[in-house]
Amino acid sequence: MLRPDNMARYPDVDLKLGIKSSLPDVKATLGLLMMIWRASNSPAEIAYSKQVGDTIEIADDLAARLTDKYRPIYFGSGITDEQFLERVNNNQLFKSQLESLIVAFELIWRLAKVKFVGNMANSFERTGGKRYDKRLYFTKNMDILDSLLLSDDEQYSRVLLSWxxxxxxxxxxxxxxxxxxxxVCLSEEAVYKLADGERDIIFNMNSVYAKLLTGGESVDINDTREPKGPLRILKSTLSERMNPFLSYSNTSGVAIASDEKERLAAYQKRVDAYLSLTNAKHIMSTEPQTEIAGDEPAPEVGTTEVPRATSGKNVILYGVPGSGKSYTIGELYCNDENRMERIVFGVA
Known part of the structure; x- marks a missing residue:
C-alpha cells in the first residue's frame, strides 16, 4: 500500500486590501457563476468566455449548455434565448476587471480561482477597458452550495434566474x-480594511456582529479616505441586502435587520467558535509523538519552526500601501500606536 505525502504548503494569500476592486451587481455575478457550475456538470475548471474584439462573451459551447438547462423555466416566463444570452453577456463575469473577480470569488466567498487564459499579469485589465478570456478553477465551496441547489433544482434555478x-x-x-x-456563511472568513482617520482598521463581519449586539447602535463602515479592496464589494453586497441578518445604507451604516437580533446573537457565537478553529497552525515535530491520555498536558517537543531571533527590540516592516503591514504588526508584534513610528519614503 501507499503512504500519503506530507500535506501541501501553499503561499500566503494576498488580501488585496489596497486595490480599487468595485463589483456592481454582486448577486447577478454570483448567480451566473452558480448557473455555469450547474449547467456544466460540476466541473473542476472551465474556460467560460470567448474573445469578441475588445470584449469577451460567453463561450459558444457553454451558452448552449446554459440555454438547454434553463430554457424550460425562462421560456415559460416569456423569455427568449436571445434575451437570456444578452443578459448573460452583460454580466460582470464579462464586464469587470479580473482583479475585482478575484476579490469576490477568491477572497470573500472562496468559490473559485479566476485567471486569464493567456499568460498575463492580474493587473492587465486595469487600464484601457479591454477584457480578456478567463478561466474559473472551482473550490470545494461550490460543492457546499451545490448540496443546497440540488435539494430543489427547479426552485433554485428560479432564484438564480431572478438574480x-x-x-x-x-x-x-x-x-x-x-x-x-x-x-453569508461561506464569506465569514473574509477580511476587510477601512481607514479611520490616521489609523487602519482590519476587520471581519464577526467584529461587526459583535459591535451591533453589544453597542446597540449602527456600525459605520465608511472609509474616511477612498474605500478599497474587499470593502468596496462588501458595501455593494450589503446594499443588495445579501445578508439576511442586517440592514444597510451608506448614511445610516450597518444595523440589525428587523426581528433578527436573537437569531444574529446565536449565529455570531457560532461564527466566533468557527473562526477560533480556523486559526490553526501545524507544527512539524522532530521527535516521535507520545499519546496523551485524558487531560494530561502534552510534553514539549522539538519543532522545525525557528523563533524570531533579534538582539534588539526594534522591528522594521516595509511594503507597498495596502499590503497588510499594520495588520501584521498588530497581530504579531505590537498593537500600541505609541510604540510605533511610520515612515513614508518618496521618490526625489
Missing part, C-alpha cells in the same frame, strides 16, 4: 433566503 435579472422567473422568498444565508 440574473429575470424577476418573472417567480422565485420564492424562502429559497432566496436559504441561498443568501449559505453565501
Amino acid at each position: 440574473l435579472g429575470f424577476g418573472a422567473a417567480g422565485a420564492q422568498t424562502r429559497f432566496i433566503t436559504a441561498l443568501l444565508q449559505l453565501l
Whole structure:
C-alpha cells in the first residue's frame, strides 16, 4: 500500500486590501457563476468566455449548455434565448476587471480561482477597458452550495434566474433566503480594511456582529479616505441586502435587520467558535509523538519552526500601501500606536 505525502504548503494569500476592486451587481455575478457550475456538470475548471474584439462573451459551447438547462423555466416566463444570452453577456463575469473577480470569488466567498487564459499579469485589465478570456478553477465551496441547489433544482434555478435579472422567473422568498444565508456563511472568513482617520482598521463581519449586539447602535463602515479592496464589494453586497441578518445604507451604516437580533446573537457565537478553529497552525515535530491520555498536558517537543531571533527590540516592516503591514504588526508584534513610528519614503 501507499503512504500519503506530507500535506501541501501553499503561499500566503494576498488580501488585496489596497486595490480599487468595485463589483456592481454582486448577486447577478454570483448567480451566473452558480448557473455555469450547474449547467456544466460540476466541473473542476472551465474556460467560460470567448474573445469578441475588445470584449469577451460567453463561450459558444457553454451558452448552449446554459440555454438547454434553463430554457424550460425562462421560456415559460416569456423569455427568449436571445434575451437570456444578452443578459448573460452583460454580466460582470464579462464586464469587470479580473482583479475585482478575484476579490469576490477568491477572497470573500472562496468559490473559485479566476485567471486569464493567456499568460498575463492580474493587473492587465486595469487600464484601457479591454477584457480578456478567463478561466474559473472551482473550490470545494461550490460543492457546499451545490448540496443546497440540488435539494430543489427547479426552485433554485428560479432564484438564480431572478438574480440574473429575470424577476418573472417567480422565485420564492424562502429559497432566496436559504441561498443568501449559505453565501453569508461561506464569506465569514473574509477580511476587510477601512481607514479611520490616521489609523487602519482590519476587520471581519464577526467584529461587526459583535459591535451591533453589544453597542446597540449602527456600525459605520465608511472609509474616511477612498474605500478599497474587499470593502468596496462588501458595501455593494450589503446594499443588495445579501445578508439576511442586517440592514444597510451608506448614511445610516450597518444595523440589525428587523426581528433578527436573537437569531444574529446565536449565529455570531457560532461564527466566533468557527473562526477560533480556523486559526490553526501545524507544527512539524522532530521527535516521535507520545499519546496523551485524558487531560494530561502534552510534553514539549522539538519543532522545525525557528523563533524570531533579534538582539534588539526594534522591528522594521516595509511594503507597498495596502499590503497588510499594520495588520501584521498588530497581530504579531505590537498593537500600541505609541510604540510605533511610520515612515513614508518618496521618490526625489
